[in-house]
Amino acid sequence: MVVNFPSKEWLIKYQEALNGEAGKAWQEAAKDWEGDFLFVIEADDKLEKDLTFYIDLWHGECRRVEFIEDPAKAPQTEFQYRGKYSNWVDLIHGKIDPIKGILMRKFKLVGNKAKVLRAAKAAQELVNTAQKIESVFL
């Protein structure tokens, strides 16, 4: 099923993908990972307002997701990865990788950078799994 990005439906599909067959490589790479994220999709000329995905990742499992429309209601998390909508689209399309995105200043990472660098492969597999979702972009 094709789903719109970004949307609550997309996020649910993403959780299913991470926990299912499509996420096998991620599950292996993230088997030691403990930590939750806010993925903040910032408004740009295509997206009207900021949207936030809450994603709780724990030992190769995506335990919980939440689609947050009001940034004020976003919970405190260990990490935040934020960038403009168009950059998220480039990331999902594989035009940039999660680390290159930070180096190019297209994304900002808030949180313990060492922990994320250590999990570079898992970060890449998060993106690879997102690519497996049939998505429609704005």
Added chain:
Amino acid sequence: MVGIRGKLLKVNLTTQEITTEPLPLEIVQKFSGGSGLGAYLYYQFIKNREVIPEAFASENPLYFLTGVLTGLPAYCTSRSTFCSRSPLTNIWGESNVGGKIGPALKFAGFDGVIITGAATEPTILVIDDGKARLLPAKTYWGKGTYEVQKQLSKDFKGKKIEVAVIGPAGENLVKYACIMTGNGRTAGRTGLGAVLGSKNLKAIVIKGTNTTFDLPSDFKEVSKQGLEECRDGFSFELLQEFGTAGNVDVALEMYGDMPIKNWSEGTIENAGDLSGITMAETILVGKKACYRCPIACGREIEIPTGPYKLPRIDGPEYETCASFGTNLGITDLEVVAYANVRANDLGMDTISAGETIAVLFDLVEKGVIPKKVLPANCKCTFGDDSSLITLLEVIAKREGIGDVLAEGSKFLAEKYKQAELAAQVNGLEAPYHDPRAFSGMALMYVTSPRGACHLNGDAYLTQQGQYFPEIGVEGIPDDRFANEGIVKALTNLQSYRQVYNAIGICQFYNPTATTIAQLLSLAQAQKISPEELIILGDRLFALKRLINLKLGWNPRNERLPRVMLQKLTGPTDGHVPDVQYQLKEWYSYRNYDQETGRPNKEKLEELGLLEIL
């Protein structure tokens, strides 16, 4: 109002004569300082000679040169360069160093030192605020670089000195001997420590106290603006926090950029143990900065107990974590840290030493080298920690197999008829950024004026998105394995880094090219645009190419050995760069003749080089 002193010190070690000569501003404006000025001076030296002196001939000059920005009140202006004919490659040799030695030379009143001749006895050159003298160095000869630095500090009691020193490897003419300076900073590449050794010059001691320069009032403002442009960048932050080895996890896990077991495997278990993050969690006790550096990527470590016990001392960088770590199949950070200190003390380049040992391990594992030639109790196979330490010692002393290893990886591999096993170009061992991970590193390695080198073009960062749009370093394909569409941007990068190596600024400090052009304009009283930086870089690159042609280099050398072109599993996923494709485009863009390797006449004219030929 300029940032240079306008004076070069000339030291003839044979006659013991010390003189000075003026350095005209026009020369600096055309060729800059550092390796650019070195290339100009060396070209003047060789251009009318029928026979050009070999690297260890006493007539072969060695230049120690500051850049226009070295020591000025701007950020990261620590760099200076040693240049000469390289004993390892027999072509142009240059080696850039940070720390404080370059600024000290300028504070002592000189832009550079030209060293010729050879002393009959071990000697030290002392440069002391505008004056210079030679002293006997018998008491220092044979000693390690750390001990000599300590001893010199004691002997020059009360004086704040900076020291460049060679170790036993330099004395014994190990072809990749380095020159160590304070703060653990090294002019590591191309074996120029051995050139000093051939001249019996153990150390250069500098005391310089005049830190003032007659610069325009807005110089400091432009410098501040430069810091603002890059201080919140991720790589800046990463270097601050974890040093260059902070890159290890990403390089290995995500990109496959860090070679494993002589460039032959795609993954290795537990390599994260070598990262700057592990270092920070375990043996790190402090950080060190070069002159006016807000990054402080230098690491200080301590290993209080165990077989690799170390006092508080310099920690390994990314390159050494690869050379003594992954490329040898070793993932114990304490071993790598210890080997790094031994190599520094013995005075040899860790990149070349590591690759040479990797070739030995490879030859042993392939059964090519008879075990009887190996040092006692050394297995010399991948992962063998103790052999690494022993081999460093025998190389420095040229004992047994060490005498062969002291000639470098190319010599070793050719001796055993396995030339394609040595990861080198023109005899210089490749640094540890794999062209299979970032295709553009292939072009940078094969065309670099000094042999395989990452400071003549850090394509691996450009292909991760480090762009300089004002000078055309941008817009390359997102695919890091691409061969098409990368050459123009990377050729501009190559020229830009020529400028960096000449002006005395660190490549980890990357404000916009506009800011660099402004700083240089103010420091050398000449309006320079960002585009003109590339013309300057093109000029220096072409001049070094002309030098190499005179030294016998030819374009057949522009290739990667097979060991670097094997298809690997892991993050590089079987990709290999198309070197020939990249080269063809590069020759066309540079306007050089691919048959001869020579810049075309109109190119030389455009660069203003015809008049000096």
